[in-house]
Amino acid sequence: MRETACHIPDAGDLLDWYDRHARDLPWRVGPAARARGVAPDPYRVWLSEIMLQQTTVAAVRDYFHAFTTRWPTVEALAAAEDGDVMAAWAGLGYYARARNLLKCARVVSEDHGGRFPRDHATLLRLPGIGPYTAAAIAAIAFDDPQTVVDGNVERVMARVFDEHTPLPAAKPILTEHAARLTPEARPGDYAQAVMDLGATICTPRRPACGLCPWRTACAAWAAGTMAELPKKAPKARKPVRLGIAYLARRVDGAWLLERRPDKGLLGGMLGWPGSDWGAAPEEAPPIRAEWKTLSEEARHTFTHFHLRLTVKTALVPMDRQPGRGEFIEPPDFRPADLPTVMRKAFDLAQGG
Incomplete structure (x- = not known):
């Protein structure tokens, strides 16, 4: 008893x-x-x-x-x-x-x-x-x-x-x-x-x-x-947002990255140039290139939504200038410095 x-x-x-x-x-x-x-x-x-x-x-x-x-x-x-x-x-x-x-x-x-x-x-x-x-x-x-x-x-x-x-x-x-x-x-x-x-x-x-x-x-x-206990109210189902991440690598091994705006998700972080995240993202390539779409998406869950990123890759010549972002030289590029969702896209690009 x-x-x-x-x-x-x-x-x-x-x-x-x-x-x-x-x-x-x-x-x-x-x-x-x-x-x-x-x-x-x-x-x-x-x-x-x-x-x-x-x-x-x-x-x-x-x-x-x-x-x-x-x-x-x-x-x-x-x-x-x-x-x-x-x-x-x-x-x-x-x-x-x-x-x-x-x-x-x-x-x-x-x-x-x-x-x-x-x-x-x-x-x-x-x-x-x-x-x-x-x-x-x-x-x-x-x-x-x-x-x-x-x-x-x-x-x-x-x-x-x-x-x-x-x-x-x-x-x-x-x-x-x-x-x-x-x-x-x-x-x-x-x-x-x-x-x-x-x-x-x-x-x-x-x-x-x-x-x-x-x-x-x-x-x-x-x-x-x-x-x-404790009792919890049922959680609302998280919506799914879609986006595109563009991973451009120069022939010397430099990667094209851009720093995200200070406000908003991943604010102030370096990441891959990409589209907006929403129901129907529009193409927004940061540099002229022949883009290859990977068969697998980069998926990540944030607090309020699930994100599915289409990953596109390209190899670009030395003299090609980007419209957005800047190339990071190989000695200065550290994948571990990227936020998790950006690392997931990078890992897919390495395997693809």
């Missing part, structure tokens, strides 16, 4: 669990080090939180190491060339984050003397920092008892309180629940503890309830509803 949920979860129980089981993450000051007085670096906290938005820890580790090795401080990042940062970000997706990363670094460097502000309200005024990120920086970097709610925390709260309102409508309800539990003591460790609980124990499928420090206080565990 199940025990029944008999009290509000105790932050102390979760912190005790975190002290023993905290994940070892490259941007984190662990609980033992924090207890010794080691303070988190707000720059590393901020950078990790921006990188982790809609991305997994596994995907972010190498990027975080590369960024902090190349730009170890916010001032160093602020002084970086835009193109270098966008290239280093390639593959992480959601490229508006990279543009805002630079904007924020420059504001912190120029307007705040290279120090991230400690208070939540000022953090919210920085480029690219929304309510979640501001709360996470304030709590983790400065031990300000802010309520930090990401997807992991939403799942934990939905189960602990047996909340059946579907997401996203449940977000304010779950945030209110989370606020009730946020302690004044060790709020930075607590914020990371709840996220760790969701990532390692209270997982989307097959939660390990037997190992959970909050099991006896969990209303969903008492009711046997853990597996069905």
Whole structure:
């Protein structure tokens, strides 16, 4: 027979669990080090939180190491060339984050003397920092008892309180629940503890309830509803957009690329010249050439739509000038600097 949920979860129980089981993450000051007085670096906290938005820890580790090795401080990042940062970000997706990363670094460097502000309200005024990120920086970097709610925390709260309102409508309800539990003591460790609980124990499928420090206080565990929470509203079907990508290579091996406009998808990134993306894209070759259409499309899924790119390739002579873009010499061309969808088109061209 199940025990029944008999009290509000105790932050102390979760912190005790975190002290023993905290994940070892490259941007984190662990609980033992924090207890010794080691303070988190707000720059590393901020950078990790921006990188982790809609991305997994596994995907972010190498990027975080590369960024902090190349730009170890916010001032160093602020002084970086835009193109270098966008290239280093390639593959992480959601490229508006990279543009805002630079904007924020420059504001912190120029307007705040290279120090991230400690208070939540000022953090919210920085480029690219929304309510979640501001709360996470304030709590983790400065031990300000802010309520930090990401997807992991939403799942934990939905189960602990047996909340059946579907997401996203449940977000304010779950945030209110989370606020009730946020302690004044060790709020930075607590914020990371709840996220760790969701990532390692209270997982989307097959939660390990037997190992959970909050099991006896969990209303969903008492009711046997853990597996069905959090509820989610049905997702709308994503539309499909079509486009054309033109991959022109000069006889000396240089590739024709163009930088996309700062605003919009893949803003500021280098990519292949192409058509608009829509229902019926019109031909828009960037240079006069005999274009060969590959039999396979480059397919990629963005947040709101699926993209199918027809890939066209051509070999052009040295004296042929493009109407759009510029040729990148072989030593300067790095496919890894391209956004994922552009790399997919390049891979097809290499095979075709």
